[in-house]
Amino acid sequence: ISKGVGLSDRAAARDAVPITTVTTASMEAYDLFLKGREDFDRYYFDEARQSLEKAALKDPGFALPQYYLARVYASLADATQSKKALEEFKKLSKTSTGKGKDGLYVAAVSAMLDKDTEGYVKGLKDVIRADPRDKRALVDLAWFYKNDKKYSEAIAEFDKAIEIDPDFGYALNLLAYTYAEMGKIDEALKTFERYAAAQPGDANPLDSMGDLYFLTGKFDKARGKYERALAIKPEFPSSWKLAYLYAMEGDYDSALRWADHLITHAQTDGIRAQGHQWKGTYYYIMGRVDEALSELGRAETLARASGNPELADIALRGALWTCYDWGKLELCRMYLERRLAYRKESNQGTPSLNKVYELLYSGLIDVKGGDIAPAKKKLADILALAGGVGEKEQDFNKTAVAHLSREILFAEGAFDEAVRVFKDSPAVQVDLSYYITVQQKNVPFTADFTALALVGKRETDKAIAEYERLVSPDAAVRERALVHPFSRFRLAALYEAKGDLDRAVGQYEGALKVWKNADPGLFEVATARKKLAMLKAKTAKPKGASVDAFYVSPVIVAPNGLLVP
Template sequence: LSESEYVSVISSQRLYDIARIMGKDERSSLDRETAMEIARRADARWMLLGSIHQTEPYFSLAGQLIDVSTGDVIASQLIAGEPGDDIFPLIDKLTTEVKNDLTLPSAAMQEQDRMVADVTTHSSTAYRYYIEGIDYFDKFYMDEARACFSKAVEHDSTFAMAYYYLTRVTSGEKADKNLKLASTYMDKVSQKEKFYIRSLQAAKASDYSGAIEHLEQLLKRYPDEKEALFLIANYYYSKRNIEKLAEYLERVIALDPFHKSSYNMLAYAYHFLGKNERSIEMADRYVALAPDEANPYDTRGDLLNRMGRFDEAIESYEKAVEIKPDFSSSRLALIYLNLFRRQYSRAEERVAEYAESGMENAESQANLYLSHIYIFRGETDSALKIIDMELEKNRSGKNYSLLGEGYYTKAMIYDGLGNYDRAIEYIRKAEEAVSSDLPSKSLSYKHAEIVFLARAGKFDEAERFLEDYGSRTEDIPLRVGRYYYCRGVIAFEKGDYKTAISELKQSLEDRKSFSYLTNYLLARSYIKTEQYAEAIDIFEENLNNYDLWRMYYGIQDSKTYYYLGLANEKLGRNEKAVKMYDYFLEIWKDADPGFTELADARQRLKRLKNRS
């Protein structure tokens, strides 16, 4: 019925939302009086009641078409099948009879009525797995959702919407393959679902404006389609338009005050907008709606972490892994929270727990996380040995994601050591690995390659690559921000620090999100131009940010204390400078030799202490 241009069918999800607002939680226990009230609140003109009249020796369906304004039955239907028929053909017959009973324009009778199985699946088993997958997907239990959608396509290899959701729960080549299959069988979905698939096609190509446009077209026909509103909010997040993100999420909640995922994202949105009290309020509502799920506690932990309430954050993350021991994001947060606080032993314990969590590739991933602990200590030789062991293991298994991460981490180590040729070598290997997994991600590490080329003094090559990169930013905030970051690096390496400051500020403005490395180089540029107070503010901002990506910059993070000592010393704040130099030397007491900052910090500390 919803395929007809002349009938607007209120979705079952909208009806369930209204039922929940009325305090009716059970979908299967609505009496006629309650159903009538739901229909009135939904502004429906007609309501169709139905039942399976019999199942043996054949299916028989009974239907009643009711005028919502009066409660009168205006038509009845009784549809009988043949022995051996499944339920789907009977629904097709019922559709035809209902359209005949409605007061529709004559043109409605000329529409092609597609069989319901042709726009879903011919397999009831596949459909059951599909519905289970949706339930897991809504809980953020992506492993379980992926298993259900995979089972669905095992039973029906042409089930387009199962492939659509598989695209959303997989990555790399698998996601590309699933999206291709969803597109191939797109003629087997409803008009509404075609909008979703086309939107996902655009989003996978980083065309977020196009993705939004497809969903806006869907909303013109189905204005109460909250999933479309929610996805538009997600795409505005990808465009770093937080105001629009919050606006669309509030529209979802207006339709469904119980929409867990919207409270999840609104909690982050209000934090990004500087409304921390409102942010925690949304997180608490999310927890209240789903107290037995892991993700609400993970979200609350993230926000408390960002607000500097670390002990509360750890408590929330621990609750998440208590509910679901293989909930990876909370497991990872418990590692980096301890790492950033320089509680190395506790971080190592968390790594060991991660390795034993039962997650896919848990041991390999845990070893890469262990390498970061050594990097933060300045023990780069030990870190490199661990990474090399995992690279060797994952090369044979072609685990491109782990290969890309391992090569990137090696490149960052060599960058921190000043060995830029090796950094270039390994960042190119990282690019090759992620491109093998997902060609659309070929630009993921290109900005890092440009940075290392500039630091190696290969300016012509760096600027040539940067020009190409700039032509491919597609107005995506992250890419535009990285473009100006690269310009800032090139200016810095050429000794033009004022230009570097200008370019790096532009990067932060266009990126519309926090960037540890951009801040780090901006602070160093301020030191070069003797703007020491400004440098201190930015270095301290970095240290107060407990974002995941900070974990990948262990050398820079530790050197920050050296630069804070230097800046404070230049401002005559000798007591503070001593404290920073002392701390830097303490956290790098076992660091590998060769870091010039260690020798300089010792000399400066000795000189300052002698003065006192």
């Protein structure tokens, strides 16, 4: 076991911690707890689960294993067990508060769970006063400061922890992410390298360096780190990131293989559901709509069976948007009804929020079908609900208003105002800690809203420039989004309208390479195939045609909007 983890910490605990100052009467339970916590620090969640479950069995009154089990189960997407462990921790924290600094730590965590941030900070400081060398409390305090954007205070606490244990990988990892968030990339990389040296043979240092390279646009280096992490530990979450890197290059066959790898090595049904959700995302891009819906259906089934209502809801949302983007409006309505029914059944969201969802999605479907009047009525209804929506749901309400507003404005030809509303809405930011943000960046397809408005304004050259950005081979230029074949299809039509047939052919070919096995009957796919055959048959370049000649799809008439959580 590498330096800074493993037997050394546990042996030190046995030698240095009197049994009267911890939260269990069983030293065996405490030793198992420490082993589980060390594996948790390494992001080896299944190993952590095994030790923590044994600790809880050895001493059912021991609170701390339940807290870490709740976190481990959550990381393994096992919502039912996570909830159960958290409830057990809350119960034990009231009846078995424990002694010494561990008892103080239980009190601090309890305050955090009660959303008492002042109590949480005070509790951590109480632990540190009781034991100034408690490196974990120092790191927890540092991470709290980091999340509160108090970077100097965070760095100071991290430094204290690392001074106590220079090879404390958990601290080095989080310190490096803090530097990265501050924009201190060189410091972040040096700290990750120090982390890797402290824990040679572990997967997470490599995965973390992969994240840094991903976020700084060094995608080849990111791929190499993720592959090395998976060679060490095949079940590590690097697989979905590696799949996405291949998808960013347009290699969807490799992306699907790595999604299958995620499913094959998943340790819970919740993780397997995520893998099927990723496959649904890639099939959606590839125009394999039936397969996309099938994969999302599997994700929903697994999520429900494993007690993950939020994950099941995400799968239903993915199916809804898949149908919407590909113009399958009746099927979209069906998935909307299913999603709303499931949200009610699983008690997700308040009735007012779910009503906003119903009005938003059905209004978008109206606009896409060319029926503006009922969409305007639904927008007014959303605005009327604003007063009854809870404080936590106000942002969702505002997002819904902006989304439906801009689609109506676009459909009415108010392109400048529509773009203003679009640009004023918060953009989805990729956060590798939350895989769903990466999917939200791509589904539904909204990136070309501005380009479509420029087409509507007959500013063709500006529209071409925007589409060229969206299909750039440099993923950083695209804000790490996938190149959607819709962009290539629409850019090809613009090139064709200008008489630039060579580049039109190139874009149609690029779209059809991804759509090579697309479902029959999809308008964009059929049109791209027809246009490509026609252009290749031409022997002379014509002057081109009106842009309108190539924009007859309902997808073009009413472009898609941002994903609403």
